[in-house]
Amino acid sequence: MKILFAASEAVPFIKTGGLADVIGSLPKELAKLGADVYVILPKYGDIPSQYTEQMETVAEFQIELGWRTLYCGIQSLRYEGTTFYFIDNEFYYRRQGCYGYGDDAERFAFYCKAVLESLQHIDLLPDIIHCHDWQAGMIPVLLKAHYSWQEPYRHIKTMFTIHNLKYQGVFGKEQLKDFFSLGDEHFTGTALEIHGGASFLKGGLNYSDVMTTVSPSYAEEIQTPYYGENMDSLLRSQSHRLHGIVNGIDYQEWDPMTDVHIEVNYRDSFSKKLQNKMKLQERLGLPVNKQVPLIALVTRLVDQKGLDLIDGVIHQLLSIDAQWVILGTGESKFEQMFRWAASSFPEKVSANILFDEALAHQIYAGSDLFLMPSKFEPCGIGQMIAMRYRSVPIVRETGGLRDTVQAYNEETGEGTGFSFAYYNAHDMLHTVYRAVAYYQDADLWTAILNNIKKKDFSWRKSASAYMALYEQTTGV
Template identity: 40%
Template sequence: MKRILFVTSEAHPLIKTGGLADVSSSLPKALADLGQDIRIIIPNYQAIKKTENVQHRCTLRINNCDVNILETRLPESKVIVWLIDCPQFFGYPGNPYHDEYGNAWANSADRFSLFCRITVEVAMNRAYLDWKPEIVHCNDWQSGLVPALLTLEYNRPATIFTIHNMAYQGIFPYSTYNALNLPRQLWNPNALEYYGNMSFLKGGIACSDRVTTVSPTYAKEIQSSEFGYGLEGLLTHRKEFLSGILNGTDKDWNPEFDSNIVQRYSHKTLHHKQTNKAALQERLSLPLEPSIPIFGLISRLVEQKGIDLLLECLPELLSMPVQFVLLGSGNKSFEQRLYNFAEAYPEKMSITIGYDEQLAHWIEAGSDIFLMPSRFEPCGLNQMYSQRYGTLPIVRKTGGLADTVVDALPHTIDNKTATGITFNESTPSSLLEAIKRALILYRVPEIWTQLQTNAMKKDFSWNSSAKQYLSLYDHL
């Protein structure tokens, strides 16, 4: 049994802005199921959903701040969660990265450097918790100072740093480094210094014993200038210590047991999927047309997700006998253009701006085809959810999308491994060609049903991924 401290800025259902929260809940629970002693450490934001039985464990003084460590458990699990409680930094409305008005926190460096310092105290058993981890598993830039600070400690735990998205690096000017009163030894190109600035992400990559990312293909991609965001040289230098482990999917995303959907089903009862399709059409005021394919999309509406490519394709897509449903939010100009299309095609298109957990499940269960034209995607979860629900994904062949979706080609259809449609170029024409290929297959029911069955039989559970992490821990 390993003692593991899991360091994250968000964890579902306590607080969630994206996929990191799902991983930070599901992976610790999967490791606990494998018999590991794992604890999560996370800031106690005002927006955190309060849980029962929160206990005060201790108070530490760091940089003239009194910081409380509170203890609770991850809901519906035995995983202990330590909440870093410092109201002057975390006690304001908003989410981990933005205030209530959507602006990035002006003091993000102060917030997360304090979080990292407290984490180091916990990791070195100086926080009166009587528990010292053997492994400290850090996630994304918000925890990047932890491996760097631990390099200065004697008899420290081993460190792993997982990159969930290279696009977010936590870069701040040298003046911020000085203001944070960080150790001078860390201001060098082998630690936090990054072209005259400070990079939290670089600290995690340069100073950890092992670096992982969330898919094997993304681990290769980030060693290139296209995906490395200026750190490809460092990642290439550390490639012997870099690996990609696919994320798994949460147990809640399974049509056999999903309490959110109208009718549960499996690959053996695929005809029940039609009940969910009809319910989705009715809920979104679309014509009840069982034979017309529904395209679904659940996403942040930003360029990374290829929303601009989709907008270029929409006029031709909506000229076909299809329906299109979308759930998401993001770029305001994208939102407005989508609204305009929905007003022009009310019988074919429905958009919901924001996020609705139940509607997300309905879209996965009721759609026939799922669109995910991301320019890059470190891992992605919706393409895996979609396959589980027999909703065949159309994805760009990148990152985790390339690792999890098998393109429907003559030989993969014949050998029953095909589970979706992939395309290579990040262009509207390539996306449109993939959409047309999907529609051709949709019109051949025996092939389409086989593809759905192939997809639904794939194992995307956390069990396999958790065992890979455990093997990495054992190696360390």
Template identity: 40%
Template sequence: MPILRIKNRHRNKQLKILFASYECAPFYKLGGLGDVAGSLPVALKELGVDIRVIMPYYYKIKEDYPEIKKYKLNIYQSNLPRSRVPVYFLDQPIFRAKNIFDQSERARFITFSLLIKELLDENSLNWRPDIIHCNDWQTALVTKTYKKQKSQKYLGAKTVFTIHNIGYTGRTKLSVLEKFGFTEADFNQIKNGSVNLMRQAILDADLVSTVSPTYAREILTPAYGYDMADALEKRKKDLCGILNGLNVSDWNPKKDKDIIKKFGLEDIGNKYINKNQLQKICGFETVANVPLIAMVSRLAGQKGFDLLKQAFAEIMRLNLQFVILGTGAKEYEDFFRQMNERYKHRFSAHIKFDLKLARQIYAGADMFLMPSKYEPCGLGQLIAMKYGAIPIVRSTGGLVDTVSRDSGLSFKKYDSSEMFKTIKRALTVYHNQRKWLKLVKNSMKKDFSWATSAKKYLKIYQKLIK
């Protein structure tokens, strides 16, 4: 059956989207945005959208993907894997640094934003989008350039700005922005000689989105929206929350080559072979009826590790096994290394990045702990449910939208005793085999594919070009 092509009614042509991001899996991935940029465009392409990704051509991409071909002067091109979604890589000396977050970080991403407009003005891609979809502060100034001065050569591009994590604002000194031709009059608010680029993009974009419905409501309050809550309140009618998806072709226990035994709903017993393997890796006793809790996370305060630190001794008095994988703040890395020595036969800390081990942890764990202080969307709980590990989460952001009573356990107050009580409650349910198996099956049946998210993005794109 042919794909239904989405038309822009007013121009009678296929809807064209330029997706601007500073990271995109698999070419260059640092966080959740990389996953979004590598997956959402593919799902939109399947809906008939002519979508293309644009990002900087970093030194590491050049090293890791030598097969990427030059499209024309200073522009390289490839496709997202297993798709027909073009990716344009912009090559400039400032993008070639080995550390993209060095002292030139602000100048690097200002350059990226301005180059996007320049390329479109000059029609360097031989293609012009109806909408430019910008992501986080690194592309915030694209929205400013289109609001400040509609190009005489290229009129009509609308902008969508997606907030993936409002905690990273891209605050930049006005003196740096002035070197790129901006003036004080271009910005709605300057504090201590600096501009909050995320706040400015919220005010400048034609439409603002974020990565879950609950987070969209939360950031309207100062507790979550910080000094951007007032700007978001002004744009409330143009703000929406669309839940991120999960790349189910990549995260699928039925096809995962990195776990000891593949499994699905029809052979769920194989999950316990994976648990046994994980217990061996961690140096735990290989018993089936002791619950195994896992965390795969950046070790940061946002992820609730302060609560875990406070409650850790109490947790380890319970009859359970516990594994953590991740890197981050030295305070937490040091703490978990110490706990590794103290509880070595029941607690295992892996202070590193190891994707293969992460997959085995998801496949082998009974429960997945995610006590986040705030969580725009969250990916860990989606993977955990797909692999039959029951999430224990704090009710915030995307965790509210993805973890329900029939697929996990949650607590509201950001408090270590509340977290501890919820872990104890999970252990009680675990020892009721019938109830636990139902939870596991419910969680594995959940559909978090990108197809659902893509349909919602398509609706907001269509709203903009009416």
């Protein structure tokens, strides 16, 4: 089976969020199951030269985007067993970052058109094009509107995966009519129209053959008004072709036995984990104390991540006998909140308002508890990485957090962490109290770590679920 992933970012080439981790990891697992997997991305200016220098130009052609005739180059690179294609147009992509430009509608319209046009130039006819998030959402629309009657494209099926329903790629109708040469019939409420504009993501939902999202719970949640981002009625009507498959994590990248970033490699040795903790405390200027629990947040500092709950009870949280380490950047109000906490309580809080990959690994290895009080979380990978490094998660029961973390039950001895159901600051606070109390009980803590040890958060199970869905969709 030939599968083409169409996405706007992928590790190790370019990353702004969890989407890149998925696109970097899942193809490798699918290949182990016998699939022939390719990935196609924009060639951004920020892709490191160590990769661009290895790329080979495999095709050059012109693309018609409305009234525009545009250059398109396709470059390729084989990386860890997967062929990656890069769409080259310097006007659109030789810029800093991936998104946030005034012409993003045109940039990703070009991307969607280039993906389909490129197939006849690179001798690739996939059985299925797996489109990810709004940036690739118009590929299923174009395929059905303009290409499906042509012989090379006739048999191709499409899958569309929602990584975060909040980001919908909404632009003016007239722009999309122009870029894609689409008639009015595609701009009704049952097609692309939303709030008077038109949505790339809605195109992916309505025109793809099958839809997925990144956890079973999120698939349920987005069919409700609270989580549905004005798409809930559409998703309810199409629930028969919506599937939730939880993400995995790359077990090679996230392996405390081989991690080059951490002080002492380990698997289930609590004493070696404590050595990492004390080295982290020393590096961050916190009192070196193996008895006090170290609670970590490695996150984007944005509203989605539930940081207003922390803001609501921050004085009570800081009165707990625990240390806190924060790593991330985001909204200034949350950056300032953690900077204030660190300056006011330097013996308790280390606020690292930056992105540092090595430090992230050290925090996973050195922390005892990992807090994710998210307002919503399609999947989340922080909680799975934390458990891989034997840091016990504290989460709100939403989306992928609910699917991957089981609250510890003292009576049955089951569970891998701590959780709270309602989006409420005091519910979170009491859950943190409970987690800290359990940390001080060596037998209970050992029981939780033993439960975590049995879990498998690799891509293996998820890749099998995707393969089954590809086969069902394509009949291959």
